[in-house]
Amino acid sequence: MDGVFGNLMLGFSVALQPSVLAYAFAGCVIGTLVGMLPGLGPLAGISLLLPATFGLDPIVAIVLLAGVYYGAMYGGSTTSILMRIPGEAASVMTCIDGYAMTQRGRAGPALAIAAIGSFVAGTLSVIALMFLAPTLASFALRFGPPEYTALLTMGLLVLSYMSGGSMLKTLAMATVGLLFGMIGIDAMSGYTRFSYGQTELADGVGIVPVAVGLFGLSEILMTAGQAATPPAQRPTLRQLIPSMEEMRLSVGPIARGSFIGFLIGIIPGAAHIISSFVSYGIERRMSAHPERFGKGAIEGVAGPESANNAAATGAFVPMLALGVPTGPITAVMLAAIMVHGIAPGPMLITEQPQLFWGFVASMYVGNVVLLVLNLPLVGLFVNLLRIPYSYLYPAILCFCVLGVYSVSNSVVDIWIMLAMGGLGYVLRKFQFDLAPVALGLVLSPMLELSVRQSLAMSGGSYGIFFDRPIAITMFGAAAVLILLALKPLLFKSKDWRSGVGLDE
Amino acid sequence: MDESVSPTAVQRGLRGDHVAGLVLVAIAAFVAWENRVYPLGSMAAPGPGSVPLLLAAILGGLGLLIILRGSGSPLLNSIDWSEGRRGLVLLAVCAAATFALERIGYRLTMIAVLVFILGVVERKKPLATASVALGFALISYYLFATLLKVQLPRSPWGV
Numbered sequence: 001m002d003g004v005f006g007n008l009m010l011g012f013s014v015a016l017q018p019s020v021l022a023y024a025f026a027g028c029v030i031g032t033l034v035g036m037l038p039g040l041g042p043l044a045g046i047s048l049l050l051p052a053t054f055g056l057d058p059i060v061a062i063v064l065l066a067g068v069y070y071g072a073m074y075g076g077s078t079t080s081i082l083m084r085i086p087g088e089a090a091s092v093m094t095c096i097d098g099y100a101m102t103q104r105g106r107a108g109p110a111l112a113i114a115a116i117g118s119f120v121a122g123t124l125s126v127i128a129l130m131f132l133a134p135t136l137a138s139f140a141l142r143f144g145p146p147e148y149t150a151l152l153t154m155g156l157l158v159l160s161y162m163s164g165g166s167m168l169k170t171l172a173m174a175t176v177g178l179l180f181g182m183i184g185i186d187a188m189s190g191y192t193r194f195s196y197g198q199t200e201l202a203d204g205v206g207i208v209p210v211a212v213g214l215f216g217l218s219e220i221l222m223t224a225g226q227a228a229t230p231p232a233q234r235p236t237l238r239q240l241i242p243s244m245e246e247m248r249l250s251v252g253p254i255a256r257g258s259f260i261g262f263l264i265g266i267i268p269g270a271a272h273i274i275s276s277f278v279s280y281g282i283e284r285r286m287s288a289h290p291e292r293f294g295k296g297a298i299e300g301v302a303g304p305e306s307a308n309n310a311a312a313t314g315a316f317v318p319m320l321a322l323g324v325p326t327g328p329i330t331a332v333m334l335a336a337i338m339v340h341g342i343a344p345g346p347m348l349i350t351e352q353p354q355l356f357w358g359f360v361a362s363m364y365v366g367n368v369v370l371l372v373l374n375l376p377l378v379g380l381f382v383n384l385l386r387i388p389y390s391y392l393y394p395a396i397l398c399f400c401v402l403g404v405y406s407v408s409n410s411v412v413d414i415w416i417m418l419a420m421g422g423l424g425y426v427l428r429k430f431q432f433d434l435a436p437v438a439l440g441l442v443l444s445p446m447l448e449l450s451v452r453q454s455l456a457m458s459g460g461s462y463g464i465f466f467d468r469p470i471a472i473t474m475f476g477a478a479a480v481l482i483l484l485a486l487k488p489l490l491f492k493s494k495d496w497r498s499g500v501g502l503d504e
Numbered sequence: 505m506d507e508s509v510s511p512t513a514v515q516r517g518l519r520g521d522h523v524a525g526l527v528l529v530a531i532a533a534f535v536a537w538e539n540r541v542y543p544l545g546s547m548a549a550p551g552p553g554s555v556p557l558l559l560a561a562i563l564g565g566l567g568l569l570i571i572l573r574g575s576g577s578p579l580l581n582s583i584d585w586s587e588g589r590r591g592l593v594l595l596a597v598c599a600a601a602t603f604a605l606e607r608i609g610y611r612l613t614m615i616a617v618l619v620f621i622l623g624v625v626e627r628k629k630p631l632a633t634a635s636v637a638l639g640f641a642l643i644s645y646y647l648f649a650t651l652l653k654v655q656l657p658r659s660p661w662g663v
Binding site: 051052054055166168169171172175176178179182186188189191193194217220221222223224390391394395397398399401402405406409411414415418421422425429430431432448451452455456459460461 | 520521523524528531535538539542543546547548549550551552553555556559560562563566567569570573577583584585587588590591594595598599601602605606610614617618621622626628636640644648652653654655656657
């Protein structure tokens with residue numbers, strides 16, 4: 001315990017440096033704006049900012065990008081509550097009861113509870129991250145290629161099971177992502193695969209052009225011609241104060257949302273989105289008056305908003321402890337660390353204590369900044385939505401081109417982004433989930449390498465995957481998931497996912 | 505499917521998932537065909553062609569399952585493509601910008617892109633179009649290239 005607090009003090013000595021504080025503040029402000037703007041989710045925001053972090057200190061870079069991530073979680077709630085426009089996907093559930101509260105003249109308390117819930121969940125999950133990540137990293141030192149094979153396989157299956165929509169479609173998208181990851185030089189044999197003579201493709205397809213294309217550009221293609229945004233209410237500071245009854249009703253959902261969100265955040269997938277769906281479903285089931293949901297129940301705002309913030313922090317646990325991204329956002333953030341020559345993995349916490357503990361401390365600071373920033377300045381931020389979308393989307397489009405080009409000064413990356421934008425648009429029309437494509441792309445080289453290294457270690461025996469306790473446990477969990485997924489296919493029954501809106 | 509709907513009322517026709525599944529099977533077949541030039545190795549020592557082939561087989565299988573279970577998906581002609589034309593125009597503009605970026609530089613490319621989208625696609629007033637295009641190109645260049653030291657292409661004329 002003393003060690004943790006000693007390290008945390010080290011972290012605060014880093015996080016409270018004026019330059020780090022300034023970038024944490026900038027990240028939170030940019031994140032809030034990104035979260036509010038339809039068409040720009042946290043992933044697109046982080047991807048676009050990535051090139052600008054190349055010249056920065058690695059701690060500053062990761063603090064800035066993390067600020068954008070959890071800032072977007074805060075910002076997304078504002079437009080959901082005031083205008084029924086989810087600035088980013090995790091805020092979809094907040095729209096339902098948040099906007100209903102606005103229609104009943106309770107926009108202020110809904111915004112306040114969303115911000116307080118986000119703050120509490122964010123802070124609690126940073127505490128959990130602080131204790132869990134170093135423990136997990138020490139445990140992960142026992143991991144060899146077979147364990148990583150099992151972990152990555154389980155991760156992809158968990159992602160498919162937990163994602164919204166059809167599991168078959170999600171698995172197909174993960175496979176497409178894995179195939180994209182096959183492009184480039186094979187690390188074991190040196191063969192260049194599927195590059196068609198393009199030297200830029202020898203290093204593989206980058207996560208940034210794929211992420212910006214699939215999530216940013218495809219969203220613009222879907223929404224470019226939309227009607228003008230409706231006018232937004234701008235509550236004053238006095239109107240933000242919730243009643244005692246609203247506070248009492250929110251305590252349980254905030255606590256449950258924090259816990260559920262953090263747990264879901266650790267496992268792979270679009271955790272912040274899934275967690276808000278699951279939290280909403282659980283609150284509705286647990287409520288003595290479920291009929292209030294959809295008509296302005298404060299629990300429907302408190303639970304999902306807490307859950308998506310806790311999940312955003314939970315996603316950093318495997319990223320920092322294992323060097324394994326749980327989704328495209330953490331994959332881009334890992335890329336930001338690796339650009340500076342820092343190898344992610346279990347040794348990161350011991351070899352780069354200033355980076356890890358500085359990052360943890362900056363999250364405490366970021367949560368306070370966001371609470372202070374979001375409540376009093378909500379009226380100011382809402383002004384951004386007065387800009388007509390017809391002016392906004394061309395600028396976002398130009399930012400997409402700018403951001404993708406700047407990563408490696410390559411027009412090939414822009415062509416990839418355009419192809420992914422078109423692909424993302426078509427896939428969304430056919431109701432495919434896009435997150436597995438990006439995650440599959442990132443995990444593909446790691447998975448292939450670990451499988452082939454395992455076989456090289458064992459002299460070609462597949463028994464290596466079943467001889468080792470950690471690997472067999474994770475493969476067992478993967479097998480259980482497959483069986484659970486097969487159950488509704490074989491017996492025409494519905495599983496728990498349909499209860500929380502995750503199934504078809 | 506809603507049980508209250510009589511079987512005769514069910515609309516017949518090609519479903520979205522049938523087409524999606526077919527496309528996935530076609531992609532799997534294409535990957536398998538392109539993969540033939542890479543050595544497969546053996547079960548004990550897989551070569552560079554083994555994992556792509558395995559993934560192509562899985563994708564093909566999943567595509568077939570999506571086709572088989574696709575009868576409950578929306579009809580293909582019920583999918584709304586109303587914004588598709590504008591989307592195609594935007595993609596074409598981006599493609600032209602990609603072609604021009606390293607030839608005429610960042611600022612001129614962005615001005616041209618914004619003038620086209622705002623002036624032609626969105627039919628905004630010329631003054632507003634010019635102000636936004638010039639303002640965005642110059643401010644974003646200053647922010648990224650000058651302040652954040654991101655390398656952005658210039659035209660042969662130094663602009």
